Amino acid sequence: xxxxxxxxxxxxxxxxxxxxxxxxxxxxxxxxxxxxxxxxxxxxxxxxxxxxxxxxxxxxxxxxxxxxxxxxxxxxxxxxxxxxxxxxxxxxxxxxxxxxxxxxxxx
Amino acid sequence: xxxxxxxxxxxxxxxxxxxxxxxxxxxxxxxxxxxxxxxxxxxxxxxxxxxxxxxxxxxxxxxxxxxxxxxxxxxxxxxxxxxxxxxxxxxxxxxxxxxxxxxxxxxxxxxxxxxxx
Numbered sequence: 001x002x003x004x005x006x007x008x009x010x011x012x013x014x015x016x017x018x019x020x021x022x023x024x025x026x027x028x029x030x031x032x033x034x035x036x037x038x039x040x041x042x043x044x045x046x047x048x049x050x051x052x053x054x055x056x057x058x059x060x061x062x063x064x065x066x067x068x069x070x071x072x073x074x075x076x077x078x079x080x081x082x083x084x085x086x087x088x089x090x091x092x093x094x095x096x097x098x099x100x101x102x103x104x105x106x107x
Numbered sequence: 108x109x110x111x112x113x114x115x116x117x118x119x120x121x122x123x124x125x126x127x128x129x130x131x132x133x134x135x136x137x138x139x140x141x142x143x144x145x146x147x148x149x150x151x152x153x154x155x156x157x158x159x160x161x162x163x164x165x166x167x168x169x170x171x172x173x174x175x176x177x178x179x180x181x182x183x184x185x186x187x188x189x190x191x192x193x194x195x196x197x198x199x200x201x202x203x204x205x206x207x208x209x210x211x212x213x214x215x216x217x218x219x220x221x222x223x224x
Contacts, residue, residue, distance in 0.1 A: 001169075017211075024183035032209060034209075034211070036152075036211075038152075042216075043202055043214035043216055043217055044144075044152065044202070044211075044214055045212060045213060045214070046211065047214050049207070049208075049210045049212075050208075050210075054211070087151065087152050089152070089154070089210065089211075091208075091209030091210055094166045095152040095154055095166070095167075095168045095169070096142075096157075096209070097154065098151060098152040098153065098154065099151075101150050101151045101152070
C-alpha cells in the first residue's frame with residue numbers, strides 16, 4: 001500500500017499569511033493526488049485534483065504542485081474561511097489512502 | 108444541484124450488521140464510479156471501497172474485505188454498503204462520494220455508525 005504523510009500536522013497562521021502544506025507519498029504516484037478541505041461536522045470538499053488542477057468554484061488563492069512523491073498545497077493569502085483541516089489522497093492504486101490531515105488554526 | 112444523501116447508520120452491537128444507503132440526484136448516477144469513505148470520531152479520513160458504473164469492478168480496503176460489500180442500483184440512483192461482522196473499530200461517519208477519474212468530487216453529509224455493546 002502507498003502511504004501518504006502530511007506535514008505539519010497542525011499549522012498556526014494569521015490572516016493574509018502564505019501557507020504551505022506538504023504531502024509525501026511512500027512511492028511515486030506521478031500526479032495522481034487530490035487535496036480536500038474539511039470543516040468540523042462537514043463533509044470534505046475537493047480543492048485540487050491531479051496535483052495542480054483547481055476544482056471549479058474553488059478560490060484561486062489555492063494552488064497545488066508536485067509530482068512523483070512530493071506535493072504541496074499553497075494558500076496564497078489566508079482568509080477566515082480557510083481555517084479547516086486539509087487532506088491529501090492519492091489515486092494511483094488501491095487502496096486510495098489519505099494523509100493524516102493538517103489542521104490550519106488561527107495564530 | 109448535485110446531492111448525495113446517506114442513511115442507514117445507527118447503533119449496532121459488535122458482530123452485527125447494517126446496510127447503508129446513498130441516494131443521489133442532480134446527475135446521471137449510472138455514468139460515475141462511486142465510493143464510500145469513513146471517518147472515525149476525531150480521526151482522519153479512510154477510503155473504504157469503490158465501484159464502477161455497472162458493478163463489474165469493486166475495490167476494498169483490506170480491513171473490510173470479506174465483511175463489507177459495496178453495491179448499486181442504477182435504476183434507483185442508489186449506492187449501498189452492506190456491513191457485516193461489525194467491529195468497534197468500524198465506528199465512524201460514513202460518506203458516499205461521486206468519483207471523477209480517481210478523486211472524489213462530490214460528497215454526501217455522512218451517516219454515523221456506532222458499534223458498541
